[in-house]
Amino acid sequence: MDTIKTVAGTGSAIGILVILMFPIYWVVTASLSQGSGLMSSEGIFADPTTYNLDAYRWVIFESAFQDALVNSLVVVIVTVSVSMSVVIPGAYALSRRNFIGREKILYGYVLFTQVGAGLSIATLIALYALFVNLGLNNNLLVLGLFYAASAIPFNTWLLKTFMDNIPVSYEEAAIVDGAGRWDVIREVILPLSKPGIAVVLVFTFLAGWNEFIIAQTLLSPEQYTLSVELYSLTTGGRFETPWTQFSAFAILFALPVALIYFFAQSYVESGLSFGGMEG
CATH class of the missing domain: 1.10.3720.10 (MetI-like)
Known part of the structure; x- marks a missing residue:
C-alpha cells in the first residue's frame, strides 16, 4: 500500500510539473520555429527540422x-x-x-x-x-x-x-x-x-x-x-x-x-x- 501511494504521489507530482512546464516548452519551441505562428500546419508544435535562431537575431539586432x-x-x-x-x-x-x-x-x-x-x-x-x-x-x-x-x-x-x-x-x-x-x-x-x-x-x-x-x-x-x-x-x-x-x-x-x-x-x-x- 505504501508503495502504491509513493508511486501515485510521484506520478501526480511529475504530471503537475509537466503541466506547469508545458507553456515554457511551447514558448521555447515557438521561438525556434519558422514563420510567425505558434502552431504548425501539422499540430501545435513546430517541425524540429525547421528550428533556427532567426527570431533571436531579429530581436537583438533589428x-x-x-x-x-x-x-x-x-x-x-x-x-x-x-x-x-x-x-x-x-x-x-x-x-x-x-x-x-x-x-x-x-x-x-x-x-x-x-x-x-x-x-x-x-x-x-x-x-x-x-x-x-x-x-x-x-x-x-x-x-x-x-x-x-x-x-x-x-x-x-x-x-x-x-x-x-x-x-x-x-x-x-x-x-x-x-x-x-x-x-x-x-x-x-x-x-x-x-x-x-x-x-x-x-x-x-x-x-x-x-x-x-x-x-x-x-x-x-x-x-x-x-x-x-x-x-x-x-x-x-x-x-x-x-x-x-x-x-x-x-x-x-x-x-x-x-x-x-x-x-x-x-x-x-x-x-x-x-x-x-x-x-
Whole structure:
C-alpha cells in the first residue's frame, strides 16, 4: 500500500510539473520555429527540422530590444540602489531599536503593504496627473524612484521580520568582546542577514524589471522598458502578431530573472523560510 501511494504521489507530482512546464516548452519551441505562428500546419508544435535562431537575431539586432534593455537597466539600478539604501537601515532600526513613533511606523508599513493593491487604479490616475503637471512623465530616473518607493514598505517589513530572528545574544557577545555599534552591524547583523537581503534584492529587482502598467502609462515609445516593448510586439502589427519574435523576446526578457533566482536560490529559500517564522 505504501508503495502504491509513493508511486501515485510521484506520478501526480511529475504530471503537475509537466503541466506547469508545458507553456515554457511551447514558448521555447515557438521561438525556434519558422514563420510567425505558434502552431504548425501539422499540430501545435513546430517541425524540429525547421528550428533556427532567426527570431533571436531579429530581436537583438533589428528590434528595439537593446534600447529597451538600457532603459530597463537604468530603472532597475535606481530601484535597487534606492530601495536597498533605505530597506536595510530601516529594517535594522525597526528590528533592533526602540524610538518614539516606532509602533506607528510599523503600523504604517503594514498599511502600505496591505492596501496598496486596492488603491492601484486611483493611485495610477493621480500619479499620471501629478507627473504630467510636473513634466516628469517620461523620466526613467523618476520611474525608478517610484518603483523604489513602492517596494520599500513590504521589503523593509520582510527584512525586519528576518532580523527579528537573529538572537540578540550574538550582538551582546560582540559588544562584550569590544566591538562598537557599527562593528556589530557590519560583522554580525549584515552577514547573518544575507539570506533576507538576497530575498529583498530579488524582490526589488523584480519590482523594477517586470512592472508594466505604470511604465506604459508614463513613458513615451523611445523610453520604453523591456516589459512595455514586449507588449508592443502584440499590438504593432497591422494584420498579425509575430509570435516567434514575441517568444524570443519573452525568453530574453525572462532570462535575467531566471539566472538571478538560480544563483541566489539557496539564499532566497532560506530567507523566505527563516523570515516567515514570525508574523
